[in-house]
Amino acid sequence: MDFHAISQRFIDMMRSKNSQNASQPPETYPFYHEVRQMSQHPWMYEDPELQDYALSILPLDKLFQDASELEKEGDGSWGYQDYVIQALLKWFKREFFVWVNQPPCEKCGGETHMTGNGPPNEEEKWNGVRNVELYQCNVCGHNQRFPRYNRIRALLDSRKGRCGEWANCFTFLCRALGSRARWIWNAEDHVWTEVYSNKQQRWVHVDSGEESFDEPLIYEQGWGKKMSYCLGFGIDSVRDVSHRYIRHPENGLPRDRCPESVLQQALHEINIEFRSRLTDSERKALEEEDKREKDELDGYMRPVSQATPTNTDLPARQTGNVEWKEKRGEAGK
Amino acid sequence: MTNISLTIKAANDQKYAVTVDSESSVLALKEAIAPVADIEKERQRLIYAGRVLKDEESLKTYKIQDGHSIHLVKTLGQNPAAAATNVSDRTQQVPTNIQAGQGANNPLANLTSARYAGFNIPMPSASMFGPNPENPVPPSTEELANMLSNPMVQSSINEMFSNPQMLDMIINSSPHLRNAPPYVRQMMQSPEFRRAMTDPDTMRQMAQLHQQMGAAGIDPMSLMGGGLGGAGLGGLGGAGLGGFGGANNATAGIAGAAPVDQTAAANTIQNLLNNLGGAGFGAGLGDAGLGAGLGGAASPPAPAQDTRPPEERYAEQLSQLNEMGFVDFERNVQALRRSGGNVQGAIESLLSDL
Numbered sequence: 001m002d003f004h005a006i007s008q009r010f011i012d013m014m015r016s017k018n019s020q021n022a023s024q025p026p027e028t029y030p031f032y033h034e035v036r037q038m039s040q041h042p043w044m045y046e047d048p049e050l051q052d053y054a055l056s057i058l059p060l061d062k063l064f065q066d067a068s069e070l071e072k073e074g075d076g077s078w079g080y081q082d083y084v085i086q087a088l089l090k091w092f093k094r095e096f097f098v099w100v101n102q103p104p105c106e107k108c109g110g111e112t113h114m115t116g117n118g119p120p121n122e123e124e125k126w127n128g129v130r131n132v133e134l135y136q137c138n139v140c141g142h143n144q145r146f147p148r149y150n151r152i153r154a155l156l157d158s159r160k161g162r163c164g165e166w167a168n169c170f171t172f173l174c175r176a177l178g179s180r181a182r183w184i185w186n187a188e189d190h191v192w193t194e195v196y197s198n199k200q201q202r203w204v205h206v207d208s209g210e211e212s213f214d215e216p217l218i219y220e221q222g223w224g225k226k227m228s229y230c231l232g233f234g235i236d237s238v239r240d241v242s243h244r245y246i247r248h249p250e251n252g253l254p255r256d257r258c259p260e261s262v263l264q265q266a267l268h269e270i271n272i273e274f275r276s277r278l279t280d281s282e283r284k285a286l287e288e289e290d291k292r293e294k295d296e297l298d299g300y301m302r303p304v305s306q307a308t309p310t311n312t313d314l315p316a317r318q319t320g321n322v323e324w325k326e327k328r329g330e331a332g333k
Numbered sequence: 334m335t336n337i338s339l340t341i342k343a344a345n346d347q348k349y350a351v352t353v354d355s356e357s358s359v360l361a362l363k364e365a366i367a368p369v370a371d372i373e374k375e376r377q378r379l380i381y382a383g384r385v386l387k388d389e390e391s392l393k394t395y396k397i398q399d400g401h402s403i404h405l406v407k408t409l410g411q412n413p414a415a416a417a418t419n420v421s422d423r424t425q426q427v428p429t430n431i432q433a434g435q436g437a438n439n440p441l442a443n444l445t446s447a448r449y450a451g452f453n454i455p456m457p458s459a460s461m462f463g464p465n466p467e468n469p470v471p472p473s474t475e476e477l478a479n480m481l482s483n484p485m486v487q488s489s490i491n492e493m494f495s496n497p498q499m500l501d502m503i504i505n506s507s508p509h510l511r512n513a514p515p516y517v518r519q520m521m522q523s524p525e526f527r528r529a530m531t532d533p534d535t536m537r538q539m540a541q542l543h544q545q546m547g548a549a550g551i552d553p554m555s556l557m558g559g560g561l562g563g564a565g566l567g568g569l570g571g572a573g574l575g576g577f578g579g580a581n582n583a584t585a586g587i588a589g590a591a592p593v594d595q596t597a598a599a600n601t602i603q604n605l606l607n608n609l610g611g612a613g614f615g616a617g618l619g620d621a622g623l624g625a626g627l628g629g630a631a632s633p634p635a636p637a638q639d640t641r642p643p644e645e646r647y648a649e650q651l652s653q654l655n656e657m658g659f660v661d662f663e664r665n666v667q668a669l670r671r672s673g674g675n676v677q678g679a680i681e682s683l684l685s686d687l
Contacts, residue, residue, distance in 0.1 A: 048408045052378070052385070055406070061383025064404060079346040178344025178378075178406035198346045 026265055031257035035231065035266045039274075042183050042233050045175040050152055054176035057156065063087045063177075079199030085179055085206065086213055092170055093211040098160040099319045102135055103146045110139030120147060127154035163209050163319070167191040170208035182232040184241065188225065188253070189328070194232055194241070201289075202296060203232070205244070209319045216244050220251045222314030223330040228253035231267075236278065236286060238270045243297040337392075337399035341366055344406055353392070355399075360388040362403075372407050380404040643670070650676050659683055 026032045045051075066087035071080055078086075102112045112135035120129035128150030136143050148164065149155050155169040167183060171193045174181040180196035182203065192207040205216040212218050219225045230242045240263065246252045257263075275283050316332030317325050325331040339362075341349040349369045353362050363374035370377075379386040381395055381403045397403070643651075643666040653676050654665045664683065672678025 046408075051406075051408050055378060055380070055385045059383065060380050060385075060404075064380075064383070080342065081344050081346050084344075176406070 026258075026262040029258035029262050032262055032266050035263065036270065038185055038231070039233050039238055039270045041185075042171070042175075042181075042235050044152060045172045045181070046235060047152075050172070051176040053153070054156065054173055058088075058173065058176070059091065063091065066090070077200070079197060081177075081179055082195075082197050082199060082204070084177060085174060085195050088173060088177065089170070089206060089208060089211055089213060092173065092208050096159060097166055097169060097208070099166075099209065100146070100160050100162060101321050101324070103144070103160070105137035105140065105142055106144050107142045108137065108140045110137050112137050112144070115143070118145065124149075127151040163190055163192070166209045167193055167207075170206070174206075180234065180236075182234040182237065182239075184230060184232050186219075186227055186245075187229040187257070188227050190219070190225070194234075201292060203241070203244075203293065210315075210317070215314065217247065218314050219245055219330075220247060222332065223317045223325075224332050225328075225330045226251055226253050228255050229257070236271075236274055237289070238267050238274065239290075239293065240264075240267060241297065243300045247300050337397070339397065340400075340402045341370065341405050342402055343370055344404075349405075355397075356391055356393055358389065358391050359386040359395075362386075362392065363388070366405065370405065372405075376408050378406040378408060380406065647674060650674060650679065654679065654683075 063084060064087075067080060067083035070083040070086060071078075074083065102114065104110065105112055115134045115136050118132045118134050120132050124132065124147045127147070129147040130150070131148050133146040133148065134143065135146055148161065149158055150164070150168065152169065152172045155161070155165055155172075158165075159169075168191075171181045171183045174193065174195050182194040182196075184192045184194055184205075186192075192205070192209075194203040195206055196202070197204050204214050205218075206213055207215075207218065210218060215222075219227065227242070227246050229240070230245045232239045232241045242252075242255075275286060278286070317330045320328075320330070322331065335355050336352050337355045338350060338352050341351055343349070347370070349366065351362070351365050351369060353365050357365075359379065360374065363377045363379065366372070366377060366379075367374050381397060381401070384395070386395060386403075647666065647669045650669050651662070651665055654669075657680070659665055659668075659680075665679065668679035668682040669676075671682050
């Protein structure tokens with residue numbers, strides 16, 4: 001058998017079938033690939049062994065008791081699971097995870113300053129580290145490394161970092177407690193969480209670093225942060241949620257990474273792929289949910305006079321030191 | 334032996350009443366919960382007094398009494414005990430599949446770095462390789478079809494074929510694909526191709542091809558080794574590494590092929606082509622692990638007919654072709670019509686006619 005002749009025959013057949021799309025295909029835009037790659041992110045939360053490990057380290061008794069107390073004090077607008085998430089948020093921020101500006105010296109506990117970046121070692125690569133920050137102690141001169149972990153298991157052990165580590169770990173813990181959760185990516189270098197409330201039938205903003213629950217305007221009006229894209233990634237729901245967080249046009253940055261139709265196509269394709277394993281009734285329920293969310297997001301784009309009035313009580317960013325926040329435009333208006 | 338009624342509080346704010354024997358095991362309780370909450374027992378995690386209940390323990394051990402509440406959390410995957418192997422242990426072996434000495438442009442080098450850190454692609458379970466993991470048996474068609482139905486696998490295949498670097502690696506690993514015209518890459522990037530590749534029906538078509546080639550006196554495995562798409566597609570499901578291992582099998586298979594009656598084989602191939610839309614040629618390209626997908630690639634739907642005369646419809650393309658030296662109007666129009674108005678495709682067509 002002559003494989004070359006066979007493959008030539010195949011090439012001839014495919015050539016006769018090939019017809020080109022006149023417009024530029026979406027694959028030519030790097031942002032299309034970035035979105036597809038980020039859509040893989042929430043799947044690492046679904047490891048059942050990891051979820052079992054999380055359940056073994058969470059103070060479940062305390063969380064459920066706190067949730068019950070919050071439910072008694074509440075006005076009935078939230079469900080029990082929503083209060084579980086609020087209890088988790090409080091515990092996570094105050095007792096579990098630590099914010100790191102510069103890591104304290106591992107030898108003498110003194111202050112350190114950054115000396116540069118380095119490559120991850122093999123173990124760190126395995127734990128999803130892309131970049132290692134290098135620090136030197138101001139007191140004893142000791143050099144140490146601060147790897148930026150992306151793997152959940154490593155984060156559950158290290159329990160420290162900045163918003164990337166915080167949002168990753170907190171979103172995973174919401175999943176471990178059974179809530180539907182999305183990892184929210186913002187193009188201007190911030191990430192946070194959304195959790196679905198069955199009681200209110202909508203996705204609710206949660207920022208673990210700020211201990212903020214259902215305050216989507218905290219970035220635009222509290223921090224004074226200008227943003228372009230906010231995309232939510234979950235295992236059954238991938239959505240452009242920018243309108244929830246960017247309410248006023250003057251607070252938006254240009255959305256020029258690709259045509260809007262390419263972004264919509266990417267999100268649509270991903271949702272179809274992610275939902276292909278579900279039953280028809282589950283898919284229909286998600287489509288109904290999509291409609292509700294679309295109505296909600298479109299409602300935020302009404303004329304300014306009818307939009308939510310400016311809330312002057314929202315705080316500036318809590319986490320991070322002053323120079324860092326000012327450089328990033330997040331120190332308030 | 335008395336029955337107790339328990340309240341099950343699920344994470345979606347639902348509450349269920351379940352009645353079980355007070356000396357039942359936790360597993361029996363999960364079995365009682367399964368039809369009420371519509372969650373398989375393997376996906377249930379029950380929490381009482383701050384502890385996760387173990388299946389083999391009895392309710393009495395945890396001092397669960399009548400009227401008590403238990404929290405229910407639902408996970409996506411199977412219980413680890415139900416799996417034959419530990420997924421974490423198996424994924425540790427991914428780096429050993431990387432061949433030493435590959436260049437800096439090798440996209441496989443990124444598979445163990447951060448770029449793919451979030452992919453968390455499920456590795457094939459031990460059951461897929463049969464009782465002897467040292468000598469893996471190609472997975473059955475249905476197993477592959479089930480794996481391809483997994484949205485994680487589909488999504489990773491889509492991402493892989495959208496990545497030009499990865500396509501370069503796959504194309505260069507196969508002598509046939511390396512010599513193919515550039516439009517093969519464009520075809521691979523099209524959603525129709527990826528959809529066909531992950532379509533379980535394509536796997537069944539390949540199975541039919543398998544049987545027909547056997548009937549024609551050709552041993553498909555000796556000819557194609559793992560390249561038929563078995564090991565290759567399984568490898569794609571496992572971050573695409575197995576697809577390169579398949580190349581070795583295919584080479585050995587081809588080298589060891591017994592002499593075959595050319596006429597009978599050609600007739601069989603021709604027949605398969607007519608019936609399976611080109612699936613038969615997946616064999617020739619299987620050594621890159623792409624056989625099933627290539628063979629099953631469907632033609633995109635014909636675009637809406639444009640009724641304007643060709644010199645008006647293709648004015649811009651015709652001027653470009655003229656500038657490049659293709660001055661025959663009729664042949665240019667035919668080439669543009671065949672390529673759907675794409676100048677690159679038209680040039681390929683004109684060159685192939687020389």
